[in-house]
Amino acid sequence: MEIKQDLPKFSKRDFDLKTWRLQASGLVKEPRSLRYDDLLALPKVSLADDFTCLEGWVVKDVVWEGVKLSDVLGLLGLKPEGRFIRLAGDDFSVVLPLERALEETTILALRKGGVLLDEYHGGPVRLVLRGHECYESVKGLNKLRVLEASEEGTAARIALSRIAKR
Numbered sequence: 001m002e003i004k005q006d007l008p009k010f011s012k013r014d015f016d017l018k019t020w021r022l023q024a025s026g027l028v029k030e031p032r033s034l035r036y037d038d039l040l041a042l043p044k045v046s047l048a049d050d051f052t053c054l055e056g057w058v059v060k061d062v063v064w065e066g067v068k069l070s071d072v073l074g075l076l077g078l079k080p081e082g083r084f085i086r087l088a089g090d091d092f093s094v095v096l097p098l099e100r101a102l103e104e105t106t107i108l109a110l111r112k113g114g115v116l117l118d119e120y121h122g123g124p125v126r127l128v129l130r131g132h133e134c135y136e137s138v139k140g141l142n143k144l145r146v147l148e149a150s151e152e153g154t155a156a157r158i159a160l161s162r163i164a165k166r
């Protein structure tokens with residue numbers, strides 16, 4: 001396993017914090033778009049973990065800071081029928097059971113290594129969870145949808161097809 005000093009830069013996704021929104025839909029009491037400032041108003045948490053990609057590299061002890069997904073869902077209110085959640089960027093999505101989404105260590109990261117997430121590392125908001133698969137760390141997260149039944153996200157397929165091409 002190759003040890004990298006920092007997460008590699010794969011692609012650039014531009015964003016503007018003033019117009020950025022996290023669109024929330026599905027089984028929430030108050031479906032609405034959250035602004036970056038709504039996230040900044042929540043309590044900050046941090047999480048340190050090795051980041052291991054299935055393609056065979058690891059970055060040791062990446063320190064993420066952000067807000068708990070459970071606090072974000074607290075702003076929206078969950079309907080009792082909700083069992084799963086889809087978390088997505090423009091082109092990439094994962095579906096998690098709500099129990100996993102509500103864990104203390106499931107965060108929407110805003111910073112990595114003390115620095116605001118930039119357009120190369122999935123800014124402004126990136127999903128990070130304890131013990132995740134690399135592809136579960138959705139970069140450029142801007143949509144969430146609470147679901148009654150599970151469905152397939154695109155993340156695993158996209159990430160695994162990259163490996164198959166190598």
Ligand SMILES: Nc1nc2c(c(=O)[nH]1)N[C@H]1C(S)=C(S)[C@@H](COP(=O)(O)O)O[C@H]1N2
Nearest residue numbers: 007008053089092121134135137138139159
């Ligand atoms: N939106 C989006 N997020 C993504 C991916 C992607 O292709 N698109 N790839 C995932 C995979 S497989 C890895 S290893 C990491 C890479 O993170 P990095 O670009 O910060 O190095 O992002 C994850 N999140």
Ligand SMILES: [Mo]
Nearest residue numbers: 053054134135
């Ligand atoms: Mo990966």
